[in-house]
Amino acid sequence: MSADGPxxxxxxxxxxxxxELAQTPRSKVDVPSQIVASDLLDQLVTRFDLASIKDNLILAHNESYIENLSDKILFREGDELAVIPPLSGG
Known part of the structure; x- marks a missing residue:
């Protein structure tokens, strides 16, 4: 099971x-209190039209990078999730 709880x-x-793709700097989203990171990523990609960069996205939960997309994430009301594409610079 990929998502559990309230x-x-x-x-x-x-x-x-x-x-740029989501056309907003932030949003509030309802998610299961427990969800596998890859399932969460799929939901975000669909909802915010991020398919063109899906394979390059990094997720961070409460300022901690999610290292493994097979990990289960435990959310509490008001938690923060960052969607970060690779950055380049010189």
Missing amino acids: VVNVHVLFFAKSR
Whole structure:
């Protein structure tokens, strides 16, 4: 099972290209209190039209990078989720 428990509201922050594609710097999203990271990513990609950068996205939960998309994430009401594409610079 990929999602369990009650639904909670989290703050999603978009950066760089993800912000451009989502057409917003932030959003509030209802998610299951427990969800596998890959399932969460799929939901975000669909909802915010991020398919073109899906394979390059990094997720961070409460300022901690999600290292493994097979990990289960435990959310609480008001948690923060950042959607970060790879950044380049010089």
